[in-house]
Amino acid sequence: MTEPFLQVRDLKVHFPVRTGGILIGRYTPLKAVDGVSFDLNPGETLGVVGESGCGKSTLGRAVLQLVGATDGVVSWLGRDLTSLSKRQLIEARENLQIVFQDPLASLDPRMTAGDIIAEPLLNYRPEMTRAQRRDAVKDMMERVGLLPRMINRYPHEFSGGQCQRIGIARAMILRPKLVVCDEPVSALDVSIQAQVVNLLKSLQREFGLALLFISHDLAIVRHISDRVMVLYLGKVMELANKAALYTNPRHPYTQALLSAVPIPDPSKERNKKRILLTGDLPSPLSPPSGCVFRTRCPKATQMCADKTPSLDTVEMGHIVACHLWNEQ
Amino acid sequence: MSDAPISGGRSKANLSVPHSAALNKAAEVEGRSLWQDAFRRLQANRAAMASAIVLIVLAVICFAGPLFVPWSYEEIDWDILEAAPPDFEKGHYLGTDSLGRDLLARILQGGQVSFQVGILATAVALVIGVSVGAMAGFIGGRVDQFLMRFVDVMYAVPLMFFIIILMVVFGRNFYLMFLAIGFVEWLTMSRIVRGQTLTLKNKEFIEAARASGGSTANIIIRHIVPNVLGVVIVYVTLTIPQVILLESFLSFLGLGVQPPMTSWGALIAEGAQEMEITPRTLILPAVCLSTTLFCFNFLGDGLRDALDPKDR
Amino acid sequence: MSSVLEIDQLTVAFDTPDGTVEAVTDVTLSVEAGECLGLVGESGSGKSQTFMAAMGLLADNGRATGQIRLDGIDLLSANEAKLNTLRGDRIAMIFQDPMTSLTPHMRIGRQLAEVIIEHKNVSKVEARAQALEMLKRVHIPEPERRLDMYPHELSGGLRQRVMIAMALMCEPEVIIADEPTTALDVTVQAQILDVLMEVKDSLGTAIVLITHDLGVVAGLADRVAVMYGGRLVEQGGVSDIFEQPSHPYTQGLLKCTPRLDTDFEALVTIPGQPPNLQNLPPGCSFHPRCPYVFDRCKTDRPKLIEIPGGRSKACHLDTLEAAAQ
Numbered sequence: 001m002t003e004p005f006l007q008v009r010d011l012k013v014h015f016p017v018r019t020g021g022i023l024i025g026r027y028t029p030l031k032a033v034d035g036v037s038f039d040l041n042p043g044e045t046l047g048v049v050g051e052s053g054c055g056k057s058t059l060g061r062a063v064l065q066l067v068g069a070t071d072g073v074v075s076w077l078g079r080d081l082t083s084l085s086k087r088q089l090i091e092a093r094e095n096l097q098i099v100f101q102d103p104l105a106s107l108d109p110r111m112t113a114g115d116i117i118a119e120p121l122l123n124y125r126p127e128m129t130r131a132q133r134r135d136a137v138k139d140m141m142e143r144v145g146l147l148p149r150m151i152n153r154y155p156h157e158f159s160g161g162q163c164q165r166i167g168i169a170r171a172m173i174l175r176p177k178l179v180v181c182d183e184p185v186s187a188l189d190v191s192i193q194a195q196v197v198n199l200l201k202s203l204q205r206e207f208g209l210a211l212l213f214i215s216h217d218l219a220i221v222r223h224i225s226d227r228v229m230v231l232y233l234g235k236v237m238e239l240a241n242k243a244a245l246y247t248n249p250r251h252p253y254t255q256a257l258l259s260a261v262p263i264p265d266p267s268k269e270r271n272k273k274r275i276l277l278t279g280d281l282p283s284p285l286s287p288p289s290g291c292v293f294r295t296r297c298p299k300a301t302q303m304c305a306d307k308t309p310s311l312d313t314v315e316m317g318h319i320v321a322c323h324l325w326n327e328q
Numbered sequence: 329m330s331d332a333p334i335s336g337g338r339s340k341a342n343l344s345v346p347h348s349a350a351l352n353k354a355a356e357v358e359g360r361s362l363w364q365d366a367f368r369r370l371q372a373n374r375a376a377m378a379s380a381i382v383l384i385v386l387a388v389i390c391f392a393g394p395l396f397v398p399w400s401y402e403e404i405d406w407d408i409l410e411a412a413p414p415d416f417e418k419g420h421y422l423g424t425d426s427l428g429r430d431l432l433a434r435i436l437q438g439g440q441v442s443f444q445v446g447i448l449a450t451a452v453a454l455v456i457g458v459s460v461g462a463m464a465g466f467i468g469g470r471v472d473q474f475l476m477r478f479v480d481v482m483y484a485v486p487l488m489f490f491i492i493i494l495m496v497v498f499g500r501n502f503y504l505m506f507l508a509i510g511f512v513e514w515l516t517m518s519r520i521v522r523g524q525t526l527t528l529k530n531k532e533f534i535e536a537a538r539a540s541g542g543s544t545a546n547i548i549i550r551h552i553v554p555n556v557l558g559v560v561i562v563y564v565t566l567t568i569p570q571v572i573l574l575e576s577f578l579s580f581l582g583l584g585v586q587p588p589m590t591s592w593g594a595l596i597a598e599g600a601q602e603m604e605i606t607p608r609t610l611i612l613p614a615v616c617l618s619t620t621l622f623c624f625n626f627l628g629d630g631l632r633d634a635l636d637p638k639d640r
Numbered sequence: 641m642s643s644v645l646e647i648d649q650l651t652v653a654f655d656t657p658d659g660t661v662e663a664v665t666d667v668t669l670s671v672e673a674g675e676c677l678g679l680v681g682e683s684g685s686g687k688s689q690t691f692m693a694a695m696g697l698l699a700d701n702g703r704a705t706g707q708i709r710l711d712g713i714d715l716l717s718a719n720e721a722k723l724n725t726l727r728g729d730r731i732a733m734i735f736q737d738p739m740t741s742l743t744p745h746m747r748i749g750r751q752l753a754e755v756i757i758e759h760k761n762v763s764k765v766e767a768r769a770q771a772l773e774m775l776k777r778v779h780i781p782e783p784e785r786r787l788d789m790y791p792h793e794l795s796g797g798l799r800q801r802v803m804i805a806m807a808l809m810c811e812p813e814v815i816i817a818d819e820p821t822t823a824l825d826v827t828v829q830a831q832i833l834d835v836l837m838e839v840k841d842s843l844g845t846a847i848v849l850i851t852h853d854l855g856v857v858a859g860l861a862d863r864v865a866v867m868y869g870g871r872l873v874e875q876g877g878v879s880d881i882f883e884q885p886s887h888p889y890t891q892g893l894l895k896c897t898p899r900l901d902t903d904f905e906a907l908v909t910i911p912g913q914p915p916n917l918q919n920l921p922p923g924c925s926f927h928p929r930c931p932y933v934f935d936r937c938k939t940d941r942p943k944l945i946e947i948p949g950g951r952s953k954a955c956h957l958d959t960l961e962a963a964a965q
Contacts, residue, residue, distance in 0.1 A: 051825035123541035153359035189682035191910040194896040219898035260830040262855025
């Protein structure tokens with residue numbers, strides 16, 4: 001069993017939000033990520049799911065230190081990224097890349113596809129000549145399914161799916177070891193989503209990458225992940241192998257999420273028993289005491305308000321943060 | 329599944345085969361950049377194109393014209409020594425001013441000065457404004473606070489006084505004038521660039537550039553500057569007429585260029601004094617000045633429409 | 641059951657600097673009272689523009705030809721004044737992003753009341769009472785309090801409920817919901833779909849559900865129409881379409897939609913790109929991506945023909961099952 005590449009321990013990302021005070025501001029921390037821990041092994045895909053406000057995007061960026069961590073450790077290949085200097089961080093980024101959600105917005109509209117994909121090479125392989133860079137870019141374009149002769153085209157001349165391929169080519173050109181995928185297919189048509197997901201999987205296999213796959217779409221996550229982590233209001237609710245999570249979810253939130261996903265089958269969809277959550281998402285500025293999910297949980301008890309559940313082990317590799325996971 | 333070709337784009341690429349030489353040789357398709365799109369839109373705007381042409385013609389006339397005019401702008405025609413109507417035989421195509429100098433030559437000279445001051449002063453404002461604005465906007469934090477407070481303080485200073493004092497202290501040096509004007513105009517430019525940079529800073533492609541290992545300087549030069557250029561171009565086109573007007577005003581007050589050098593503002597000042605006797609000496613430079621200002625403004629508007637951010 | 645909304649040979653074209661683009665070509669659809677029609681398609685399918693034309697909300701450079709009859713009144717030939725009396729009163733629309741559809745500086749109660757005051761000439765007090773009633777109908781918690789709130793004070797799910805309430809104010813015959821849950825979380829989506837289902841059942845309002853999400857359609861729609869490249873490719877009852885699609889595109893969409901209830905590892909894809917409306921392939925627009933393509937498909941555009949079971953399709957194949965062999 002290889003050493004985990006990435007070990008995140010108790011990561012917290014709090015944004016101070018001004019909530020009052022006339023002359024001297026009063027700040028309340030917005031707890032976007034509030035104590036998340038997980039490991040990631042080489043060549044593995046960890047899916048991170050949750051709804052809006054759960055902190056999954058912030059988590060992805062915090063792992064790469066594109067957003068600073070308030071507390072906690074992000075240990076990458078043995079080094080704590082949170083304590084690196086700016087220069088060391090830039091060095092480390094060679095192996096840590098990201099694919100963004102909005103395909104068009106993540107590309108500089110004034111640069112050609114070739115320039116965009118070549119930028120990491122400019123930064124990390126200064127010894128390459130212009131011709132060598134161009135060859136590398138064309139090679140990468142082919143691998144992601146783009147026609148190499150489109151190298152001089154601008155982002156607005158490509159479709160959404162093609163733009164996302166450009167983004168993927170840019171992320172992969174340095175053969176990084178870890179790629180964070182932040183909702184990479186959410187903005188794409190369904191038929192293109194499938195293509196891009198397959199592309200990511202093949203590239204992962206070919207380059208031996210680890211992927212941190214962030215998405216709100218539980219069905220897509222199921223196709224690409226080995227393990228899945230469910231977040232709510234910045235905290236981990238459940239983390240398990242794919243099979244375990246989807247067939248035997250223990251956390252009420254995971255159960256509600258899974259039941260809410262519409263199935264493209266009329267008889268199944270209309271007859272399925274849905275667990276409907278009550279209430280609204282609480283504000284991350286004032287999360288509920290105890291278990292943060294208790295205000296919407298159909299099974300909540302008084303204990304859930306008094307005590308924050310710690311992460312219990314259901315079985316090997318399956319942890320859940322709920323007082324009641326064992327009561328069915 | 330693992331060996332199935334991935335299709336997308338318009339080709340089916342097999343991942344296990346490295347790039348082939350044949351593909352390398354395929355002709356690369358030229359892209360259509362956003363600048364080209366904008367230029368196309370600009371060309372469709374007739375007012376803007378007409379203005380551009382008028383400006384170019386005016387500039388050419390002002391700079392090349394003196395070669396064809398027999399008199400220079402400072403030469404006094406001792407035979408006349410007063411404002412006289414146009415006389416083609418003597419070579420005074422537009423007549424003379426009150427001191428007997430050829431009006432056409434002076435108008436051309438005035439045009440040269442106005443254009444030069446307009447462009448050079450704006451260039452000074454451009455360089456300082458873009459640098460300060462981009463740095464303040466991108467680096468943020470204390471650098472931003474410091475720079476912007478400095479700009480705020482400068483705004484509070486009555487700029488006319490500032491220029492007048494400079495002129496008085498250092499004398500009416502031609503180069504000093506456009507430095508002074510440039511130094512005053514960069515303030516707004518920096519605010520505009522800073523605003524634009526702030527918007528850009530939060531865009532995903534900037535984040536992507538950071539993730540690709542870009543340093544701050546790298547990102548500013550490669551990504552921020554090209555993307556603020558649109559706004560800057562529009563603002564530059566609208567600043568030039570303001571500068572020309574400012575210089576005209578200074579000259580009108582008697583603080584601009586030193587005689588016998590002249591600018592349109594100075595000519596207007598002179599002409600205003602004899603408005604009732606020879607309106608020609610006022611009207612002609614005034615028409616030139618107004619036309620130039622109109623054209624720059626139309627062009628600026630056209631550029632703004634052409635570079636509409638909605639299409640970015 | 642009579643048709644509440646009939647679309648007849650609708651074509652929507654846009655004048656662009658690069659020429660005329662047809663976003664919708666020759667679409668004929670109908671919606672019956674009390675039923676939900678699911679309109680499915682991806683980008684470039686024309687599904688949204690079809691109903692933007694019905695509501696008279698096309699962009700300035702768009703032109704619609706054909707007929708769209710709401711209870712016999714042709715919407716396309718109606719003038720602006722007539723359209724204004726119909727819109728909001730007998731036909732209403734819900735959009736994808738509730739934040740941009742609600743006026744940010746007006747309180748919710750007032751926005752809701754305006755709708756009914758405009759059309760039904762009731763007093764402000766009555767209008768407010770009706771607004772409260774509608775908020776209760778869409779199950780907004782603490783409705784009295786919400787009436788006096790501003791849109792930005794509500795969450796995305798609540799705002800979408802307000803949009804639905806606003807659409808219901810005058811009890812229209814048909815509501816057009818254009819991607820109503822795409823921007824919402826999946827748990828909130830489930831709640832909104834429930835509300836829409838209830839509206840359909842209890843009020844008998846016809847609903848046109850425009851979406852790209854087959855799961856959403858499966859749960860709510862009675863009939864389904866599939867669009868591709870601006871044209872209708874298939875139409876039929878929801879069970880028929882899902883269990884036995886008759887068009888390769890529908891089949892492809894069903895196969896490539898990831899689902900929770902099946903076990904397969906791999907995602908099947910539809911190769912190629914969504915069509916470029918300015919440069920549609922000759923013959924059948926789908927032929928470059930179709931696994932069953934044959935020669936006729938490349939030259940001859942298939943017309944929409946009726947097949948047994950109240951369905952129609954636009955494909956040269958006899959049946960998909962035969963082609964699969």
